[in-house]
Amino acid sequence: MWCANxxxxxxxxxxxxxxxxxxxxxxxxxxxxxxxAARYRKERRFRLFGLAAIAASLLFLVVLLGSIVAKGYxxxxxxxxxxxxHFDPAVLDVNNLATANYAALVREATLRLFPQAASRQDQxxxxxxxxxxxxxxxxxxxxxxPELIGSIIPIWVVADDEVDMFVKGYIxxxxxxxxxxISDKQAAWIDQLAAAERLRQGFNATFFQAGDSREPELAGIxxxxxxxxxxxxxxxxxSFPIGVAAAVYLEEFAPKNRWTDLVEVNINNxxxxxxxxxxxxxxAVFLDFMxxxxxxxxxxxxxxxxxxxxxxxxxxRASLKSVPPSxxxxxxxxxxxxxxxxxxxxxxxxxxxxxxxxxIGMARALGETAPLLMIGMVAFIVDIPHSFSxxxxxxxxxxxxxxxxxxxxxxxxxxxxxxxxxxxxxxxxAAAVLLRNKFERRW
Amino acid sequence: MAAILGTVLDMRDVxxxxxxxxxxxAARVRKVDRDQRQTVGLPFVxxxxxxxxxxxxxxxxKHAIKNVSIDVGKNEVLAMIGPSGCxxxxxxxxxxxxxxxxxxxxxxxxxxxxxxxxYDRKVDVVPLRARVGMVFQKPNPFPKSIFDxxxxxxxxxxxxxxKSELRDIVEGxxxxxGLWNEVSDRLDQPGTGLSGGQQQRLxxxxxxxxxxxxxxxxxxxxxxDPIATATVEDxxxxxxxxxxxxxxTHNMQQxxxxxxxxxxxxxxxxxxxxxxxxxxTNPRHQLTEDYITGRFG
Numbered sequence: 001m002w003c004a005n006x007x008x009x010x011x012x013x014x015x016x017x018x019x020x021x022x023x024x025x026x027x028x029x030x031x032x033x034x035x036x037a038a039r040y041r042k043e044r045r046f047r048l049f050g051l052a053a054i055a056a057s058l059l060f061l062v063v064l065l066g067s068i069v070a071k072g073y074x075x076x077x078x079x080x081x082x083x084x085x086h087f088d089p090a091v092l093d094v095n096n097l098a099t100a101n102y103a104a105l106v107r108e109a110t111l112r113l114f115p116q117a118a119s120r121q122d123q124x125x126x127x128x129x130x131x132x133x134x135x136x137x138x139x140x141x142x143x144x145x146p147e148l149i150g151s152i153i154p155i156w157v158v159a160d161d162e163v164d165m166f167v168k169g170y171i172x173x174x175x176x177x178x179x180x181x182i183s184d185k186q187a188a189w190i191d192q193l194a195a196a197e198r199l200r201q202g203f204n205a206t207f208f209q210a211g212d213s214r215e216p217e218l219a220g221i222x223x224x225x226x227x228x229x230x231x232x233x234x235x236x237x238x239s240f241p242i243g244v245a246a247a248v249y250l251e252e253f254a255p256k257n258r259w260t261d262l263v264e265v266n267i268n269n270x271x272x273x274x275x276x277x278x279x280x281x282x283x284a285v286f287l288d289f290m291x292x293x294x295x296x297x298x299x300x301x302x303x304x305x306x307x308x309x310x311x312x313x314x315x316x317r318a319s320l321k322s323v324p325p326s327x328x329x330x331x332x333x334x335x336x337x338x339x340x341x342x343x344x345x346x347x348x349x350x351x352x353x354x355x356x357x358x359x360i361g362m363a364r365a366l367g368e369t370a371p372l373l374m375i376g377m378v379a380f381i382v383d384i385p386h387s388f389s390x391x392x393x394x395x396x397x398x399x400x401x402x403x404x405x406x407x408x409x410x411x412x413x414x415x416x417x418x419x420x421x422x423x424x425x426x427x428x429x430a431a432a433v434l435l436r437n438k439f440e441r442r443w
Numbered sequence: 444m445a446a447i448l449g450t451v452l453d454m455r456d457v458x459x460x461x462x463x464x465x466x467x468x469a470a471r472v473r474k475v476d477r478d479q480r481q482t483v484g485l486p487f488v489x490x491x492x493x494x495x496x497x498x499x500x501x502x503x504x505k506h507a508i509k510n511v512s513i514d515v516g517k518n519e520v521l522a523m524i525g526p527s528g529c530x531x532x533x534x535x536x537x538x539x540x541x542x543x544x545x546x547x548x549x550x551x552x553x554x555x556x557x558x559x560x561x562y563d564r565k566v567d568v569v570p571l572r573a574r575v576g577m578v579f580q581k582p583n584p585f586p587k588s589i590f591d592x593x594x595x596x597x598x599x600x601x602x603x604x605x606k607s608e609l610r611d612i613v614e615g616x617x618x619x620x621g622l623w624n625e626v627s628d629r630l631d632q633p634g635t636g637l638s639g640g641q642q643q644r645l646x647x648x649x650x651x652x653x654x655x656x657x658x659x660x661x662x663x664x665x666x667x668d669p670i671a672t673a674t675v676e677d678x679x680x681x682x683x684x685x686x687x688x689x690x691x692t693h694n695m696q697q698x699x700x701x702x703x704x705x706x707x708x709x710x711x712x713x714x715x716x717x718x719x720x721x722x723x724t725n726p727r728h729q730l731t732e733d734y735i736t737g738r739f740g
Contacts, residue, residue: 256546326583330646332544334596334653335573344595345585 065422072415078204078217079159079167081130081193083109085138086152097143102135106157113198114189125186129193131158133218156202161216161409163190167199170408207416211384212398216409219402221417223384227297227377227392228366228424230385234301235308235365240358242305243312247354250313251320252342271310278307279374287375295376295391303371308361315357319350352439359432363425369396395421474729480509483727484717486706488516492657492687493538498552500533500542507533511552511713513706515657520679520688522702522719524695526739529708531691535659538689539575540568556657573600576655580662582642584634584649589626592634592645593617596653612652620648621678640671647678651686658682660690664697676701695735699723707731 026034085105092100107127111117117126134157141155142148165171166182167190177184193199210220254260282303286292292299323346331341372378377393378401385392393401395417402414475483491514500508508530515521515538523531533542540561542548554561561571573596584592593613596602603609613630617623622644626637634645643663650658660679664672679688679701692698698705698719705722707715707730715728726732733739 324583326579326581327585328544329541329577329579330583330585330649331595333539333541333572333577333579334599334649335569335571336595336599337569340599344599349586 068415068418068422072412072417072419074168075207075412075416076204077168077201078206079164080156080200080202081159081163082154082198082200083130083134083157084112084152084154085109086112087142087149089150092142092149094146094149097139097146100139100142102138102142103132105138106130106134113193122185125183126189128160129163129186129189131160131215131217133158133213133215156200158206158217159199161407164217165408166190167194167201170412207413211382212380212393212401213382214380216405216407216413219410219413221395221398221420223381224393224395224398224417225420226385227300227381228394230297230388230392231300231304231372231377231394232362232366234298234388235304236358236362238301238305239308239312239361240354243309243358243361244316244354246309247313247316247320248342248347251317252338252346267310267313271314274370275307275368276370276374278303279371281306282371283374293389293391295379295381295393296389297377297385297392297394298388299375300372300377300392300394301388303375304365304368307368307371308358308365311361311364312354312358315360316350316354319353319357320346322353323349348439352436355435355439356432359428359435363428363432366394366425366428367396367421369394369400372397395424474732475727477729477733479728480709480712480714482512482713482716484715484722486513486713486716488514488519488704490517491515492517492557494553494555495538496553496555498534498537498550498554500530500537501549501551502545503547507711508537509711513713513716515687515689516704517687518683518685519704520683520690520702522698522705523689523691523708524693524698524705524734525708525714526734527693528710530711531706531708532661534708534713535661535689535691536577538657538659539572539577541572541577543568573653574655575657575659576650576653578643578646578650578658578660578663581666582639582646584637584642584645586633586635588631589617589634589637589645590630593648593652596649600653602653616648616652617645619651619682620644621674621681622648638671640667640674643667643671643675644678647675647682651682655686657687657689660688662691662693665693672697695723707734709734 083106086108088105088108091104107123110126110129111123114126117123137157138155141153159167162171162181163186166187171180171182173187182190190199206218207220209222210218211223213219250260250263254263282299286299286302287294292302327345327349328341331345332338336344372394376391378397379391379393380401381391381393383390399414399417399421402410402417493515495514496512498508498511499506511534523535525531536542537550537554538561540550542550550562552562556571556574559566559571561575585595587595590613593616594603594609597609597612603612614623614627617626622641625641626632626645634642637645643666647658647663663679664675667675676697679690682688690698690702702719704716705719706713707722707726707728709730715722715726715731717727722731723735726735
């Protein structure tokens with residue numbers, strides 16, 4: 001549109017200025033006119049390249065996110081089975097609540113649903129329909145309400161991961177029986193349960209409340225998320241102040257000489273070093289030399305601090321540099337000391353940029369796996385960490401661990417964990433943008 | 444020729460009587476040659492506030508100011524003119540040691556404010572800059588409220604004992620800067636939201652809020668439109684009653700309007716100093732004449 005108008009204007013000019021034509025018959029305006037189309041073609045081509053690049057990256061992003069979401073969204077639902085559990089006084093006693101055979105109660109409840117399953121083999125197959133974790137679920141109920149002993153209570157219990165996969169359609173019926181992990185008999189029982197409305201898809205709260213587990217239906221990201229939280233807390237509290245202090249010193253106080261040049265080059269180099277090297281450094285220094293606890297989020301935080309420091313320093317220096325010198329001069333000119341100038345004027349103006357840099361560094365740290373492998377945060381840890389020294393793992397490590405697991409149900413949980421991680425990253429980057437907009441001041 | 448060059452000697456005592464005689468001589472005598480770079484005119488005054496002797500400034504290897512000796516008199520406006528890059532801003536920034544912040548900048552010679560040698564090793568620049576304030580070329584208010592802009596100086600120097608005292612200082616400074624009537628109802632608004640001319644007056648208010656003795660102005664009107672310029676010029680004339688002002692300007696009409704004395708710099712040399720009337724009517728140095736008649740610069 002704009003191009004067309006300009007061309008029209010140019011045309012009018014050419015007509016007006018025709019009397020100024022040069023001797024060779026080709027006036028300046030005519031020459032401009034002749035090259036104009038090619039110029040605009042070039043511009044259009046240039047814009048098209050940019051657009052194509054954006055489109056390609058968007059396409060990849062959509063494919064990536066699409067495949068993750070398509071694989072993972074079912075993990076947020078979990079198949080549950082309604083069992084009538086008899087809190088049998090013969091098995092349960094107020095005195096043996098901690099040691100009673102709850103698994104037997106569950107098995108008995110499944111048997112009551114399908115009395116026709118007579119053989120031991122059938123009974124075992126039947127018991128496999130529900131998760132092994134149900135015994136603990138029952139124990140919890142009884143422990144909190146001992147008065148239930150003696151009664152029969154209908155309870156929705158978590159189904160086994162294979163049942164869950166079968167119900168969700170990941171284990172097709174067409175496959176020969178010996179090639180799938182759900183037998184024809186079990187399939188029939190599941191159909192009967194469904195017909196009796198004893199089967200439902202409930203929200204998978206376990207996924208957000210539990211730590212890791214060998215059983216996919218009992219595995220959750222809480223442990224990894226807490227580990228990531230502790231690790232990031234250590235990283236943020238160390239790398240932000242240290243990084244800002246280093247940047248302020250280098251930018252405002254350090255003399256410009258060969259030494260500071262050397263420091264600057266090294267900081268830029270550190271930012272480009274593969275993160276696993278930081279992991280090895282952490283292993284050598286924090287574990288072997290300082291004997292800090294293995295697998296602890298404290299050590300993970302220290303290692304990630306080393307890794308993010310260069311990023312924070314570089315971002316902070318850039319934002320300090322971008323504070324206009326006129327502000328410094330204004331403060332110095334009325335007699336503020338150098339430190340007053342920096343603390344009262346330069347730092348507040350540089351703060352949004354510094355915070356953005358720190359958050360981007362944090363986001364990188366949140367997604368970092370390799371250095372954590374080196375310091376033992378890759379272990380199978382069931383307990384949810386409650387302090388900085390508890391053994392812990394982190395979200396990306398959890399994803400790596402689950403991606404390695406053979407169970408079909410871990411595939412969707414891996415994708416679900418990736419979705420959670422991406423959401424956290426998105427939230428952090430959004431926070432960076434918001435902070436920048438909130439604290440940005442114009443001058 | 445020798446007689447004219449003799450005037451660079453210290454003749455502070457006779458400067459005033461000589462001024463008219465000087466003008467008369469200038470009218471009669473042939474202009475000083477372009478190649479001759481010793482200061483002509485009357486660089487020294489009877490009642491100096493600042494005394495500069497043989498000041499040299501180097502940026503690394505570059506010799507930016509060459510052997511400049513000049514006085515700044517009490518309650519006068521001294522204008523410094525000259526083509527771009529002649530060192531007038533550099534010299535101005537020597538007067539409150541703002542050049543300290545420039546890496547590789549070295550100043551030799553002697554600059555005395557009242558009885559204080561400001562380049563003495565023991566001198567602290569913080570109180571010095573409170574005594575010698577500065578207004579910059581581009582209005583540079585802090586990205587804070589109008590009140591905070593003016594109050595910042597008194598706050599850091601501890602000039603106000605109480606909040607009401609601080610308010611009085613802010614109000615007084617804004618009134619002196621002729622800005623009070625325009626901003627009294629919006630002191631909590633950001634200073635950066637004002638117009639260019641208002642911002643520059645805010646910067647002047649900020650400078651006078653710490654009660655300096657000397658105010659240095661580095662082309663204070665170059666970013667302003669003619670109306671705002673006129674306001675600031677009126678303000679300079681008023682401020683002269685209480686402060687000593689050194690102003691760098693590219694605008695010769697402005698120098699003629701606001702200053703009592705004018706110094707012409709050329710490529711790091713102080714070429715000519717004299718009363719403003721004399722410099723503009725009767726320049727004694729060929730370079731000065733070339734510049735003020737618009738032959739270059």
